[in-house]
Amino acid sequence: MNKPQITIKDIARALGVSPSTVSRALKDNPDISLETREIIHKYAHEHNYKPNALALNLRTSRSNTIGVIVPQLVHHFFSCVLSGIEKTATDAGYNILVAQSNEEYEQEVKIVHSFLATRVCGVITSLAKDTSQYDHYQELLDNNIPIVFYDRICTGINTERVVVDDYAGAFSAVEYMIQTGCKRIFFYSSLPHLEISKNRRNGYLDAMKKYKIPVDNSMIKLCDTREQAIAITPDLLEKQERPDAFFAINDETASGILYACKLVGMKVPEEVSICGFTDGAIAQSTDPKLTTVEQHGQEVGESAIDILIHKIEGKMEDKRGSNRIVKTNLLVRGTTK
Incomplete structure (x- = not known):
């Protein structure tokens, strides 16, 4: 009886690598090291691997x-x-x-x-x-x-x-709030592994650094929804060293900050400034309307x-x-x- 034809997944399982690594190695993709490519080619040859004709047809159609x-x-x-x-x-x-x-x-x-x-x-x-x-x-x-x-x-x-130029957008927003008198600006961010979070955080930090305004960890919060902002902002506003401004990762979060400010009786923008990021419909439907970074x-x-x-x-x-x-x-x- 003929042995069943081995597949890319079989090779990957045998060698302890991912199927995509096997696929790229068999195509001699330079992203895979020469040593790994040689091991995979040798195993495929020894086990009589042949590309699936149907899969090849699907890839070329x-x-x-x-x-x-x-x-x-x-x-x-x-x-x-x-x-x-x-x-x-x-x-x-x-x-x-x-x-x-x-x-x-x-x-x-x-x-x-x-x-x-x-x-x-x-x-x-x-x-x-x-x-x-x-x-x-x-x-x-x-x-x-x-x-x-x-x-x-x-x-x-x-x-x-x-x-979008997340860094420049964040920098310009934070710089504007600093230039209008804000000194304790909090940043509400999304998950730190996302590139948009990294770039907007860097823009925020560099603007604060330019004006020699210190930033500590308590001023950067993981908060990227309206609901989260409503939940965490009131407590911050009641602290002695309270924020006088917020830069939010998006408009939904900024609208939650605005709602929380109203809940505790803080006047916007007289006592607290708020800036979002996007310029969607929500930015023009709040009262007052949101300052924001337009993303196009x-x-x-x-x-x-x-x-x-x-x-x-x-x-x-x-x-x-x-x-x-x-x-x-x-x-x-x-x-x-």
Whole structure:
């Protein structure tokens, strides 16, 4: 009887590596060390490994459907990104297939696998908050499906990215509040492993450093939702060394801070200044209206789909992963002096 054909997963299990590592090694991808490639090639040869013909056919067949992953559609920024993607894709003759991760890693993995099964020709994606492993995205690349990350990007994979200038946006917001007399500015951040959190935190810290204003750990809080902001802000405002300003990672969180200030009777902006980040509908519906950093989500979406189509159609001059940065601007409204 013939022995069953071994698969990439069988090789990975035997050698204690990931299937994506085996796949890349068999293609002599330079990202895998020469020693590892030789071990995998030797094992594959000794066990008579042959590529799956159906899988090869799936990888080489091309559709005109582009998969788009959105962390949460309810957020103004992501809906603006999607709007930019949709119009440009339609004009170029492509369909889009939109899926929502709901900020969950497991759901994101399922979506990627469904995109593989659907044989999309490319993927535009923004990471869920708790995503810290990226094998599912490497699997797309191993199947010759190009990826463009936007906003919450993955730095561990060499592919194209579109980001807003989070650092400059944060710096300008905090600098403005300092220049209007604020000295004890708290920063409400998202999860620290996300690139947007790192960049906005660095902008905040550098603005404070420029004006020689000390920052201690108590001034940086992990808080990125309206509900969390309403829960933790009142206690901070009742302390003797209370904040006189807040810079929030997004407008939803900033609106929660504003609500909490009203709960404890603090006047905004006379006693407390507040600045958000996004400029969605919520920023213009609060009372007073939110000062915020405008992200230009539609431009992010247009840039991402433009890059992806160039990748799909082989028109990218630079084959290496690169960044496209969309500039931000500060919109001063009623929650700052």
